[in-house]
Amino acid sequence: xNARALALLVAASTISMTFMTGALGLVSSAARAQxxxxxxxxxxxxxxxxxxxxDGVYYATSTGTMVTGSNNVVIAGDRDLMVVDTGTTxxxxxxxxxxxxxxxNKPVRYVVNTHFHYDHTDGNQVYAGKAEIIAHEYVKYAIxxxxxxxxxxxxxxxxxxxxxxIEDFKKQIAGETDPARRTALEQQLVVAQxxxxxxxxxxxxxxxxxxSTTKRLNLGGREVRLLFLGRxxxxxxxVVYLPGEKIVCTGDLMESQLAYMGDAQFDExxxxxxxxxxxxxxxxxPGHGVPFQGKGLITAYQNYLxxxxxxxxxxxxxxxxAEMAAQEVDLTAYARYFPQIQGRGADLRxxxxxxxxxxxxxx
Numbered sequence: 001x002n003a004r005a006l007a008l009l010v011a012a013s014t015i016s017m018t019f020m021t022g023a024l025g026l027v028s029s030a031a032r033a034q035x036x037x038x039x040x041x042x043x044x045x046x047x048x049x050x051x052x053x054x055d056g057v058y059y060a061t062s063t064g065t066m067v068t069g070s071n072n073v074v075i076a077g078d079r080d081l082m083v084v085d086t087g088t089t090x091x092x093x094x095x096x097x098x099x100x101x102x103x104x105n106k107p108v109r110y111v112v113n114t115h116f117h118y119d120h121t122d123g124n125q126v127y128a129g130k131a132e133i134i135a136h137e138y139v140k141y142a143i144x145x146x147x148x149x150x151x152x153x154x155x156x157x158x159x160x161x162x163x164x165x166i167e168d169f170k171k172q173i174a175g176e177t178d179p180a181r182r183t184a185l186e187q188q189l190v191v192a193q194x195x196x197x198x199x200x201x202x203x204x205x206x207x208x209x210x211x212s213t214t215k216r217l218n219l220g221g222r223e224v225r226l227l228f229l230g231r232x233x234x235x236x237x238x239v240v241y242l243p244g245e246k247i248v249c250t251g252d253l254m255e256s257q258l259a260y261m262g263d264a265q266f267d268e269x270x271x272x273x274x275x276x277x278x279x280x281x282x283x284x285x286p287g288h289g290v291p292f293q294g295k296g297l298i299t300a301y302q303n304y305l306x307x308x309x310x311x312x313x314x315x316x317x318x319x320x321x322a323e324m325a326a327q328e329v330d331l332t333a334y335a336r337y338f339p340q341i342q343g344r345g346a347d348l349r350x351x352x353x354x355x356x357x358x359x360x361x362x363x
Contacts, residue, residue: 038290045099047092050074051291054245056222058103059285060096067195068092069119070287073249074100075242077219080109083131084240084249085287086123088158091198093123110134110217112226113207114251114287115234116142117260118154124205134215135207136228138236143206152262152349158199166192229276232269233259239276246281254298256289258340261350266309266357270302300337307331308346312354326351 040051040059047066050058056076062068069088074081081104086093097108111127113120113135121143124133148154169189176182215226225241233252240249252259254273277295284298285291308331315325326348335341 040291043102045095045102047095048072048099050099050103052103053247053283053285053291057242057245057247057285059291060099064191066092066095066191067198068095069122070114070251071285071289072096073240073285074103075219075222075224075240076104076106077222079220080217081106082110082112082217082219082224083108083127084112085114085120085251086111086127088119088122089195089198090123090126090201090203093126096123097126107131109219111207112238112240113139114238114240114249114253115139115236116146116148117234117252117263118148118158118202120251120287122202122204124207125203128205128208132209133205133207134209134211134226136226136236136238137210137212138234139238140206140210142234142236143204148204149202153260156349162192162196162199166196227279229253230268230272231265232272233261234263235265237272239279241279241281243280245283247283247285248276248279248281249285249287250276251287253287254284254301255286256284256292256297258304258338258347259288261308261347262353264350264353264357266305266354270305273298273302297337300334304331304334304338307333308350309354312346312351313358316355316358322352322355323348325355 038051040053043050043052044063047063047068048060049063050060053059058074060072060074067088069092070085072087073084075084076082083096083100087096100108108127108131111124111131111133113124113133116135116139121139127133142148166189169185169192173182173185173189176185211226211228213228217224217226222242223244225243227239227241228236229239231237237251237253239251239253242248253269254276277298283291283293308329311329311331312325315328316322320328327345329346329351330344331346332341332343
């Protein structure tokens with residue numbers, strides 16, 4: 001790799017690290033500040049804190065003491081308990097199950113994977129044989145056939161970025177003179193190193209129950225609908241819909257921040273989000289970020305996707321490589337909706353996917 005190409009890749013990785021931090025479940029200072037402002041009652045365990053959205057519905061996020069991955073949702077009925085998504089590792093899932101005892105003594109009856117990515121499914125093996133694991137049929141196909149621990153997003157987010165992050169912490173600690181800052185960095189290093197070791201235990205575990213378009217469950221006084229509204233973030237995204245409570249759990253189909261786009265179906269994603277907006281709901285519990293109200297953020301993300309695809313297609317037509325386009329695309333107009341955007345650029349993996357998607361459309 002020549003020096004120019006290396007510089008482009010390093011610069012692009014600065015943006016992709018934003019996506020990695022969310023997937024790792026590490027809690028940034030901004031996230032901690034947001035958590036402190038939550039309007040919901042909070043119960044904190046060792047690894048997870050649970051925000052009570054309404055009676056029997058909790059939004060679970062990392063406390064920062066371990067690598068957890070996705071934000072999870074707990075849905076309790078009079079009879080049964082459902083968990084949405086299982087985190088990055090079996091260790092994270094075990095910690096979740098232990099912390100869950102703080103809010104309920106019901107055993108988990110159902111587990112739903114919103115999509116196949118590692119940070120939402122790599123805790124599945126902890127529930128296997130104890131709960132019914134449910135997902136769209138594509139999730140089962142992907143976990144069984146796509147060698148998920150040797151492809152994106154696992155490849156970059158875990159196998160590449162985590163060791164790089166560990167080395168970066170070590171360098172920062174060596175040069176840090178402020179005792180408080182040094183202690184904080186040392187704590188983050190311990191979490192990252194432990195997370196790296198915990199990856200070795202993963203055995204990709206596919207859902208045992210699948211559906212194609214709609215599946216309804218009654219947890220006892222609470223109806224839950226699993227909906228496939230169309231392809232988008234992946235080829236098999238599930239929206240968990242609570243019609244009685246007017247709540248949706250959208251995984252990474254709709255986050256409160258920018259989502260990874262390495263498996264995207266870009267035009268369909270926009271259409272699927274339009275179908276999402278037609279549901280009668282007021283609260284969205286996303287796979288990463290924070291709960292949000294209303295549908296304005298969804299419209300903003302649709303516009304972001306439209307602008308992204310238009311700009312990347314134009315840059316490719318001008319002869320730019322994916323690496324170059326990832327640096328030149330300008331989506332700063334959406335920074336007020338998605339503060340991750342700090343300047344020009346987009347995640348390189350998303351741009352590479354956009355190039356491949358354009359080729360697929362031609363074929």
